[in-house]
Amino acid sequence: MSFPRPGYLLLIALLLLGVRAAAQQVVNIDVKISFVPVYVGQGAYADPGHDYWNAVTSGVGATALLASDGVTTTTLSFAMDDPEYANIGFGGDQEFAGNLLADYFYMDGATPTAFTLGGLTPGHAYDIYLYSQAGSSYSTDRAATFTLDGSTQGLTAFTIAAYEEGTNYVRFSVTATGTSLGGSFIGSLGFNEAELNGLQIVDHGVAAIPEPSTYAALAGLAALALVARRRPRR
Structure with missing residues (x-):
């Protein structure tokens, strides 16, 4: 199973936040x-x-x-x-x-x-x-x-x-x-x-203010990014 790179995760997080x-x-x-x-x-x-x-x-x-x-x-x-x-x-x-x-x-x-x-x-x-x-x-x-x-x-x-x-x-x-x-x-x-x-x-x-559900999504993305960073390369 492949994980997205942390850089992509950051981009997704920014999109979820509605930062503009x-x-x-x-x-x-x-x-x-x-x-x-x-x-x-x-x-x-x-x-x-x-x-x-x-x-x-x-x-x-x-x-x-x-x-x-x-x-x-x-x-x-x-x-x-x-x-x-x-x-x-x-x-x-x-x-x-x-x-x-x-x-x-x-x-x-x-x-x-x-x-x-x-x-x-x-x-x-x-x-x-x-x-x-x-x-x-x-x-x-x-x-x-x-x-x-x-x-x-x-x-x-x-x-x-x-x-x-x-x-x-x-x-x-x-x-x-x-x-x-x-x-x-x-x-x-x-x-x-x-x-x-x-x-x-x-x-x-x-700046747009995130909804509470967005914070939950960001927490999940942060956890995914942590796993992706710790996963050893083959």
Whole structure:
């Protein structure tokens, strides 16, 4: 009687576990005013070789957004909760990534402006990068405070020549419990205006969890592998 080699047994075990490489997927969104070209390039989350950004030109947002390769259609969507009052503006002195950071949705008032990310996969781990930079080099008059899934982070909105967390973007790490996430932004320092220039959605996926019966099968395979290793060669 011949036994499978231990290497094959390991492969079978991995198949039983349902282990799969998380197909990491990145979706980039650039809030766009008509006369500014869509940004092409890397964001704070580096995705070498992929630099496609979806253009969102109104508060209605967009559905079936393309991944950063510019080809793959995703289930993800983005929209402002009150699209009629989702204003798009332009301004500031940009030193870096101007086509991304020069135009924006802006809120004007004391009430947070809300948005929704849709088409998420429950159980998947996501990093959400939210960009906000529209002031001049030494001004924080457009600084925003973002809330996503109940967590809050603020930034300074200083104009600098690089991506810097807490300055021109914030990052939220969440595990989706449903298919959508709600967020909002408002001025950080009591001013009436704050901006959302764009965002990145990074889906890290999730590893499959084995069923109890799978563990029993793995135990049997381990025993078989041990016998195969100890069996003398003829």
